[in-house]
Structures are given as structure tokens and as C-alpha cells.
Amino acid sequence: MRSYAAWLGQKGLRLITLLFALSVISFILVSYSPIDPIQAYIGADMMKVSPEQRAQITAYWGLDRPPVERFFRWGSALLHGDMGTSMIFRRPVSEVIGERFMNSIVLMGASWLLSGLIGFVAGVIAAMNKGTWVDRFIQWYCYTLASTPTFWMGLLLLIVFGVWLGWLPVGLGVPAGVPADQVTRADRVQHMLLPLLTLSLVGISGIALHTRQKLVDVLASDYVLFARARGERGWRLLRRHGLRNIALPAISLQFTAFSELFGGAVLAEQVFSYPGLGQATVSAGLRGDIPLLLGLVLFSVVFVFTGNLIADLLYRLMDPRLREGRSL
Incomplete structure (x- = not known):
């Protein structure tokens, strides 16, 4: 039983390390993607949105903050059980x-x-x-x-x-x-x-x-x-x-x-x-x-x-x- 507990502990540590590494890599790739999330969020009404409204939407989703700050804010919320809100479905x-x-x-x-x-x-x-x-x-x-x-x-x-x-x-x-x-x-x-x-x-x-x-x-x-x-x-x-x-x-x-x-x-x-x-x-x-x-x-x-x-x-x-x- 002790060997199984140690083995499961090693597996759990690997999982935590893997989750953190993939979170960082995925966040970097998405943050520097050529896709504009605000434009994708607004969709066909992009021409009807003023620069002021676009700035408000950007601030609402926190996209006006530096990537590092956004990542740590997301990680802190995740540790408290909050995975954030989807921009597409506008639901948790x-x-x-x-x-x-x-x-x-x-x-x-x-x-x-x-x-x-x-x-x-x-x-x-x-x-x-x-x-x-x-x-x-x-x-x-x-x-x-x-x-x-x-x-x-x-x-x-x-x-x-x-x-x-x-x-x-x-x-x-x-x-x-x-x-x-x-x-x-x-x-x-x-x-x-x-x-x-x-x-x-x-x-x-x-x-x-x-x-x-x-x-x-x-x-x-x-x-x-x-x-x-x-x-x-x-x-x-x-x-x-x-x-x-x-x-x-x-x-x-x-x-x-x-x-x-x-x-x-x-x-x-x-x-x-x-x-x-x-x-x-x-x-x-x-x-x-x-x-x-x-x-x-x-x-x-x-x-x-x-x-x-x-x-x-x-x-x-x-x-x-x-x-x-x-x-x-």
C-alpha cells in the first residue's frame, strides 16, 4: 500500500506540473494569436461599434491588461474554483x-x-x-x-x-x-x-x-x-x-x-x-x-x-x- 501511495503521489505531481506547463504554453499561444478576440466577439456588428464601445468591451473582458497580469488573475481564480466566463457562450x-x-x-x-x-x-x-x-x-x-x-x-x-x-x-x-x-x-x-x-x-x-x-x-x-x-x-x-x-x-x-x-x-x-x-x-x-x-x-x-x-x-x-x- 505504501508503494502504491508513493506511486500515486508521483503521478499527481506530474499531473500538476503538466497542467501548469500546458496552461502557460496555451495562454502564450492564444495571447499572441493573430485572431482578434474582440472582433470575433462582436462579429458582423463590428462596423457599428465605436472605438469607445470597443475599449469598454476590451476592459470588460480584461484584455487591456498585460498578458502576465491576465494569466495570474486567471490562475488565482482557477485555484478558487472559477474557470472564468466564455466569451462565445457568455456563460461560466x-x-x-x-x-x-x-x-x-x-x-x-x-x-x-x-x-x-x-x-x-x-x-x-x-x-x-x-x-x-x-x-x-x-x-x-x-x-x-x-x-x-x-x-x-x-x-x-x-x-x-x-x-x-x-x-x-x-x-x-x-x-x-x-x-x-x-x-x-x-x-x-x-x-x-x-x-x-x-x-x-x-x-x-x-x-x-x-x-x-x-x-x-x-x-x-x-x-x-x-x-x-x-x-x-x-x-x-x-x-x-x-x-x-x-x-x-x-x-x-x-x-x-x-x-x-x-x-x-x-x-x-x-x-x-x-x-x-x-x-x-x-x-x-x-x-x-x-x-x-x-x-x-x-x-x-x-x-x-x-x-x-x-x-x-x-x-x-x-x-x-x-x-x-x-x-x-
């Missing part, structure tokens, strides 16, 4: 993130599970049929998807299923023009299917190729050869000697894919105009919404760090050498 950043996160977590969670299950099954099938056309086809499919950009896959699915076939909506999270109290769960699921398929298809390759190679190594081991000599074949051999050796490594690898999942969600949500964290991140960056962008950066870091922490924890539980602090 915490509320915007909380609302958008509920949309994104359903999308990312469903795609994470679907890609993990399909990838794991595909990897097992490829390994059990090593050297056959089935194995070659699965490997070709995985390598092709691994080099396919998420936004391109999203556009392809949108054109095929949304435009040509007309089976699914082309975008948004709910039907346009329908009051919020009349939107059904089926409507939300229907609008989520295309971004879900996009993230799931792109996320299959990593887990499938890892599972295939891991199972190939297991099936070539001495204890599996001995089991085959005793007459074990097929599903019984896989269940008794294969799955238990590849399941937990596959799960751990899937947790480490949180960063790719979040990055893919940003692109997929932008393609389909899905109202999640990804679309909010793009909007905040393009319109110079510093409070919202910084809040999203911190949230994404915690999200990805949590996935990596779970993966590390699973590895420590599986490998006693890591629990004892020895090197591999």
Missing part, C-alpha cells in the same frame, strides 16, 4: 464544459467500447488464421485505417450514408428546428451514429494489430504446444491459454488510446457539427476565447491523464516486477 466555462462533456462522453465512450471489442475480435481472428487470406485482409484493413485521417473518414461516411443513401442525418446532435423537450432518445442516437462509426472504424487498427501479435506469440509458446500435444484445439485452446494472456494487455492498451480518442473526437465533431467538447475547442481557438480554450485544455489533459493512469495501474496489477519497482 465550467457550465459549458459540463454540458458539452455529457454529449462527448456518450460519443467517446460508445466508440471506445465498440472499437475495442471489434479490434480485439479482429485481432483474435487474424491470429487464429495466421498466414491465410483472412489474416492478410485484416492486416491490410488495419494498416489502411491507421493511415486514414479521422476527418476524411467522417466526410466519406457523411457522403455515403448521409447524402447518397440518405439513411442518417448529415450533422448536428439533434434534429434542427425541434424544441428541446420534444427531442427523443432515438433522435439523439440517430444523429450520433455517423460520428460514432467514424471514431470506431479509425480506432480499430491499434488494438487489432496488438492483439494479433500478442496471440501469435502466445500460440507459439511452449505451454501452448504442450496443450496441443494433449489434444486441445480451437476455442478450448484459445479460452484456456490465449484469452487470459491477451485480454488485460489489450484493455490496458485501449486505455492508453484516450489521447487519440479525444483528438479524433475533435475532428469528428467538427465534421458533423456535433455539439461536444471537440466542436467547442475548435470554436474557442478560432474565435480567441481564452477562458474557454484554457478550460478545455486543462480538462482534456485530465481526461487523457486518467486513461494513461488506469493503463499504468493495470500493468502494475498484472506484472509483479512493476509492483516491486524493478525494471523490465
